[in-house]
C-alpha cells in the first residue's frame with residue numbers, strides 16, 4: 001500500500017495488517033486475527049477500544065456514564081462475535097486526579113462489569129498532558145467453531161437488526177447544536193448515547209443460528225459494509241423496515257435517514273442468517289425480550305465483484321447520491 005494514499009482508519013489498519021503478515025512469527029492457535037470485532041485464540045475472544053476526550057466523549061459527560069460506556073463498547077464487540085465476558089484490563093491516562101470523578105467513573109465501570117460477571121484483572125495508569133484517555137481490553141470465552149464472524153454471510157441470508165437505530169446520533173446532533181429537539185426526547189436519546197446496552201445474551205444465543213454479525217458502532221451502512229466486504233457479497237435493504245424510535249420518527253426525513261443509516265454509537269447487533277432460521281431467531285429474541293427487525297437480504301456481488309448496499313424506499317431504489325451526501329456529513333470519530 002502507498003502510505004501517501006492513506007485516507008482513513010481502515011487504510012491504516014490495512015497497512016498494519018499487511019505488514020504483520022510479512023512478519024515471521026505465526027501462532028497456530030490464533031483462529032481469527034485482524035478484521036473482525038474480536039480476535040480469537042484458543043477458546044478466548046479478545047478486543048480493545050479506545051475512548052478519547054473531545055473525540056469520543058464531551059468533557060462534561062457524567063463520569064458514571066462514561067465508565068459504563070467505556071466497558072459497554074468493548075463488551076459490545078464480544079456480543080458481536082457471540083462470546084461470554086470473562087475479564088478486562090483498564091488503561092487510564094488522566095490530566096489530574098479528581099477523587100469524586102474517579103469514584104463515579106469506577107462505579108460506572110464496575111457495576112456493568114458485575115452484571116456480566118466480567119472481572120477487572122489489570123491495566124495501566126499514567127498522567128496525561130491534556131485529554132482523558134481510556135483504553136479497555138476485554139476477554140471473553142467462546143467456542144471458536146461457532147463464532148459469529150463478519151466473513152460468513154451467505155447469499156439469500158436475511159439481514160437483521162436488534163433494537164432501534166439512530167437515537168445516539170440524534171442526541172449528538174442536538175448537543176452539537178446542529179439539530180434541536182425537545183428536552184424530553186433529548187433526555188431519552190442521551191441515555192442511548194451515554195448508557196448503551198451491549199447485546200451479549202443475543203450474541204451468545206445466535207451462535208450456531210446466525211451466519212455473520214457485527215455491532216453497530218459507526219453506523220448501519222458503514223458496519224453492514226464490513227460484513228459485505230469480508231463475506232464478498234452485497235445487500236438489499238428496505239428503508240421502511242429499519243427500526244427507529246418515536247423520538248427519531250418525530251424528526252424530518254433527512255434527519256431520520258442520517259441518524260438511522262449513518263448514526264454511530266447504537267451498539268445494536270446487525271446479523272445475517274438463513275431464512276429457514278427465522279422462527280428460531282424470533283423465538284430467541286422474544287425469550288430475551290429484545291426487539292429484532294428483518295431489514296433486507298444478502299445478494300450476490302455485481303459482475304465487477306464489488307460489494308454494495310441497495311436501499312429500497314417505497315419499492316424504488318433510494319437515490320444513492322442522497323445517501324452519499326448523508327455519508328459525507330458523517331460525524332467522524334477518527
Ligand code: ADP
Nearest residue numbers: 013016033034035036037038039048049077217
Ligand atoms: P470495531 O469497530 O469492532 O472496534 P474496528 O473497525 O475499529 O473494529 O477495527 C477493525 C479491525 O481492525 C479489528 O479487527 C481491529 O482489531 C483491527 N484494528 C484496528 N486498529 C488496529 C491497530 N492499530 N492494529 C492492529 N489491528 C487493528
Ligand code: MG
Nearest residue numbers: 037077215217
Ligand atoms: Mg465492533
